[in-house]
Amino acid sequence: MHTIVMTGGTRGIGRAAAAEVLRRDASAHLVLVGRAGSVRSAADALGPARVVPVGADLARLGDVRAATARIGHLLDAGDVPPLRTVAANAGVQLPDALHTTDGLETTFAVNVLSVHVLLRGLEPWLRAPARAVVTVSDTHFGDLRHNLGLVPAPRWSEPAVLARPGAFDRPGTVAAGRTAYSTSKLAAVHLVHAWARHAPAGVDVLSWNPAFVPGTGLTRAAGPATRFLNRRLLPLLARTPLLDTVGTAGASLAALLLGDLTAASGAYVDRRRVVPSSPESYDEAREDALWRFAEDVHAGVVV
Structure with missing residues (x-):
């Protein structure tokens, strides 16, 4: 018996992965972390006997800290089996780079900093051999090959700059919001590389890229044209090798969480293949700077 803690498990790829994990592995229990109403509904639908909801707004890092403490209590009390796997699957893409939560730019807070706070908070309960999987993006x-011309390239700055609103030109525009997204995903890959150096022995930390998957709800905050493209036109391409369906991507994530694929800690998994991440993503100086900043955030030094 073992426990998988998952964020982003209430819709889209995460929901499909959660259902596949429960179908394939009768010994797996899930702890779903997310907005209280959403995780309760998902737990009821997936099966409350093996799914426990823990409410948290991932943009509020205090909520994430409280959620990890709650999960630790469940583990200590034996209410759920030992923790073997963490799936940091939640992510947001916003129509600008001005949204803030507790003073932090929301895209960076959810896609990067909440991941670090989640892993740091759960680290004392991870029982080797253990695996953490962070959902990233080939954006x-x-x-053009990786972003289909839909998302601008990332623009790196110091983490303290990226974590605040207005880090990009014309921050109130959709282009800035999408740049914040691609940059946050580059940061998430950097963070995985840093975790691979810092994680305890027997705990592997991996990046996972689902490729472009229409219909996940990621662009629900975008304009009507983008939402129409994502809902109506791009799903037709999911029948080709260019894109995947939600179900196919969910099955790939479930396979990674259940250990079907062997990968060294720090690896970048594209769908079901270990491949190099971008050349820009291999930069230990950036990774170390991001680690230090994220550690300060976790400790509450940066608010």
């Missing part, structure tokens, strides 16, 4: 490459 971090910044080229």
Whole structure:
């Protein structure tokens, strides 16, 4: 018996992955972390006997800290089996780079900082051999092949700059919001590389890229034209090798969470293949700077 803690498990790829994990592995229990109403509904639908909801707004890092403490209590009390896997699957893409939560730019807070706070908070309860999987995006490459011309390339700055609103030109525009997204995904890959150096022995931390998957709800805050493209036109391409369906991507994530694929800590998994991440993503100086900043955030030094 083992427990998987998952964010982003109430809709889209995460929901499909959660259902697949429960179908494939009778020994797996899930703890779903997210907005209280959403995780309760998902737990009821997936099966409350093996799914526990823990409410948290991932943009509020105090909520994430409280959620990890709650999960630790469940583990200590034996209410859920030992923790073997963490799936940091939640992500947001916003129509500008001005949204803030507790003073932090929301895209960076959810896509990067909440991941670190979640992993740091759960680290004492992870029982080796253990695996943490962070959902990233091939938009971090910044080229036409990987972003289909829909998302601008990432623009790196110091983490303290990226974590605040207005880090990009014309921050009130959709282009800035999408740049914040691709940059946050580059940061998430950097963070995984840093975690691979800092994680305890027997705990592997991986990046996972689902490729472009229409219909996930990621662009629900975008304009009507983008939402129409994502809902109506791009799903037709999911029948080709260019894109995947939600179900296919969910099955790939579930396979990674259940250990079907062997990968070294720090690896970048594209769908079901270990491949290099972008050349820009291999930068230990950036990774160390991001680690230090995220550690300060986790400790409450940065608010």
